[in-house]
Amino acid sequence: MEQISLPLDNVKEKLEPMEPNQDYIDAFQLESESMDSPPLPNPTIYTDVNVVPEHEKDELEHSILNLEGEIAELKQKERLLDKKRRKALNKILDIKGSIRVFCRVRPFLLSDRRRIHEPISTGLEKVVVKSVGIRKEYRYDKVFHQAAAQEDVFVEVEPILRSALDGHNVCIFAYGQTGTGKTFTMDGTNNQAGIIPRAIEELFRQASLDNSPYNIFNEHAGGLHGNLNIQTDPKGMVEVEGLTQVQIPDTVKAKRWYAKGRRARSTSWTNVNETSSRSHCLMRITVSRHGDDSKAKAQVSKLWMVDLGGSERLLKTGATGQTLDEGRAINLSLSALGDVIAALRRKRGHVPYRNSKLTQILKDSLGDNSKVLMLVHISPARAIETYRDLTEDINMQRQKRILELEVEMREAEEECQKVRYQIQKAEFLLSENRELLLTSYQVPDDKENAPISPKEDYKEVNNTPRVTDKGIRRNRTSHFPRFMTSTVASRQRQSAAEKIVAGRARSLRSATRSSLQFSASQSFSYSEFRFRAILKESNRKSRYGETKLLLPESPKCNVSEMKMASIPRSKAVISSDPNLRTTLSRHRRRMSDLI
Numbered sequence: 218m219e220q221i222s223l224p225l226d227n228v229k230e231k232l233e234p235m236e237p238n239q240d241y242i243d244a245f246q247l248e249s250e251s252m253d254s255p256p257l258p259n260p261t262i263y264t265d266v267n268v269v270p271e272h273e274k275d276e277l278e279h280s281i282l283n284l285e286g287e288i289a290e291l292k293q294k295e296r297l298l299d300k301k302r303r304k305a306l307n308k309i310l311d312i313k314g315s316i317r318v319f320c321r322v323r324p325f326l327l328s329d330r331r332r333i334h335e336p337i338s339t340g341l342e343k344v345v346v347k348s349v350g351i352r353k354e355y356r357y358d359k360v361f362h363q364a365a366a367q368e369d370v371f372v373e374v375e376p377i378l379r380s381a382l383d384g385h386n387v388c389i390f391a392y393g394q395t396g397t398g399k400t401f402t403m404d405g406t407n408n409q410a411g412i413i414p415r416a417i418e419e420l421f422r423q424a425s426l427d428n429s430p431y432n433i434f435n436e437h438a439g440g441l442h443g444n445l446n447i448q449t450d451p452k453g454m455v456e457v458e459g460l461t462q463v464q465i466p467d468t469v470k471a472k473r474w475y476a477k478g479r480r481a482r483s484t485s486w487t488n489v490n491e492t493s494s495r496s497h498c499l500m501r502i503t504v505s506r507h508g509d510d511s512k513a514k515a516q517v518s519k520l521w522m523v524d525l526g527g528s529e530r531l532l533k534t535g536a537t538g539q540t541l542d543e544g545r546a547i548n549l550s551l552s553a554l555g556d557v558i559a560a561l562r563r564k565r566g567h568v569p570y571r572n573s574k575l576t577q578i579l580k581d582s583l584g585d586n587s588k589v590l591m592l593v594h595i596s597p598a599r600a601i602e603t604y605r606d607l608t609e610d611i612n613m614q615r616q617k618r619i620l621e622l623e624v625e626m627r628e629a630e631e632e633c634q635k636v637r638y639q640i641q642k643a644e645f646l647l648s649e650n651r652e653l654l655l656t657s658y659q660v661p662d663d664k665e666n667a668p669i670s671p672k673e674d675y676k677e678v679n680n681t682p683r684v685t686d687k688g689i690r691r692n693r694t695s696h697f698p699r700f701m702t703s704t705v706a707s708r709q710r711q712s713a714a715e716k717i718v719a720g721r722a723r724s725l726r727s728a729t730r731s732s733l734q735f736s737a738s739q740s741f742s743y744s745e746f747r748f749r750a751i752l753k754e755s756n757r758k759s760r761y762g763e764t765k766l767l768l769p770e771s772p773k774c775n776v777s778e779m780k781m782a783s784i785p786r787s788k789a790v791i792s793s794d795p796n797l798r799t800t801l802s803r804h805r806r807r808m809s810d811l812i
């Protein structure tokens with residue numbers, strides 16, 4: 218707050234400095250020239266603080282209380298809707314199966330020497346392999362044919378990612394012989410991103426839509442046949458000693474760490490694949506979600522994305538030495554994983570987790586309450602046919618129920634987003650009102666060091682006892698020598714300034730009313746533009762993590778409103794009256810010009 222003198226006789230005004238704006242200055246000059254108000258005694262003009270009448274304090278406090286109640290109600294509604302959405306998603310995943318096995322058929326590559334062109338039907342659930350006259354049928358939850366794109370695969374993966382954010386442990390595996398496309402499915406290429414980069418994007422996107430603060434950590438382990446020390450805590454949570462855990466604030470960092478982990482993975486040439494991965498590659502993303510209650514324990518879930526080593530016959534790969542040993546270790550752990558998944562699918566009492574490091578590490582993410590997706594990869598070098606399943610009716614019923622639940626889930630999600638936006642608006646208004654209350658009514662604790670109130674200031678300057686406004690005016694004129702009394706021009710300027718201050722007071726009152734209006738009808742007036750501008754700015758800054766604000770479709774605001782939005786809070790003229798707003802701005806430019 219600084220004090221400046223105006224070229225009005227004896228007028229003291231407290232203003233905050235503003236940047237000059239010629240438009241406003243010119244407009245103000247025009248307006249003040251045309252004013253024809255009766256001469257007034259020289260007033261003392263104060264702005265910014267202590268202009269809101271005392272009785273409006275109650276209104277403001279009432280508004281704050283209303284908003285607090287409203288926010289609590291909205292949060293409760295948000296929790297219920299989120300619960301409904303989670304429940305629907307969980308049901309969908311249960312119907313689909315908590316352990317699902319997909320099959321992806323790799324397309325022919327230029328390097329494939331032998332091609333057997335058999336017709337392959339698409340989008341079905343069964344694969345028939347013909348080999349030396351023997352015909353074998355394999356059933357999957359879904360088959361991705363050769364032409365299936367990375368997006369097609371990811372569409373099926375997406376729901377269980379949401380499940381990871383909801384607190385379930387999730388495992389996504391790529392399994393298959395060497396060269397069948399496991400790494401292609403998990404990592405992809407620069408132009409055809411695979412599951413892992415897409416999942417990272419999606420996790421951050423979904424987390425940014427949610428009001429709950431998330432912490433996302435990334436761990437990476439390549440070459441699991443080393444001597445890893447695995448520990449299980451009393452609650453059954455598994456930890457691997459020496460695993461690097463990094464907090465990842467955004468997708469860029471997440472991808473950087475992922476790339477770093479991938480580089481550590483051992484690859485070597487085999488007869489079957491030039492850059493064959495000679496180890497399992499595990500990527501773990503730990504999501505910890507904090508609820509509204511900051512004291513409550515965070516909900517922690519793990520998302521594992523595993524590119525398993527090739528499950529080839531060792532003779533066929535022509536591997537020797539270390540590569541052969543790696544191949545053996547891979548095969549052993551793969552068969553242990555197969556046993557665990559088979560036991561879980563058949564709901565056996567005993568699940569043989571202890572048979573390999575791989576299954577020990579994944580123990581807490583493969584059992585109850587977890588979601589598992591196994592993507593089996595096959596190469597097209599054999600004739601493959603897929604048939605329509607005979608249990609078509611059952612499938613249709615399943616699909617119908619899944620569709621219903623998906624609608625239910627989407628509706629709950631959309632409703633939840635609306636409620637979140639309402640919460641953000643209400644919280645924004647609440648903080649505005651609290652700030653207004655603080656700046657307008659707070660009595661400083663330390664009276665000696667407290668800034669002098671405008672009236673006291675006046676008293677000091679004029680060395681007169683404190684009197685009412687009327688008294689001040691009378692006293693003021695009577696104390697000044699004749700040559701200090703106002704001229705016609707100065708009185709005109711004063712009158713303009715007085716009008717402005719009165720308008721300012723009105724504008725502050727209207728700000729209070731705006732808040733009250735929201736709490737009653739949930740509509741927006743003055744704060745909407747600033748609120749949206751702030752939201753836009755925060756969304757522009759970071760799509761993920763940094764801020765949890767979300768900007769739904771916003772109504773168009775005109776240029777002057779946006780100008781207002783860019784003025785800092787302390788300088789913003791808060792008024793729903795556009796004329797008053799302009800006058801006040803002009804006034805300020807004029808004042809700043811004089812500093």
Ligand SMILES: Nc1ncnc2c1ncn2[C@@H]1O[C@H](COP(=O)(O)OP(=O)(O)OP(=O)(O)O)[C@@H](O)[C@H]1O
Nearest residue numbers: 323324395396397398399400401490493494526527
């Ligand atoms: N769906 C696909 N579309 C196009 N190219 C593919 C597809 N799947 C695999 N490929 C290509 O096939 C080759 C082998 O794939 P990839 O390296 O992913 O196999 P892999 O199963 O991971 O092998 P390994 O177990 O030896 O590491 C790569 O050149 C890859 O780009």
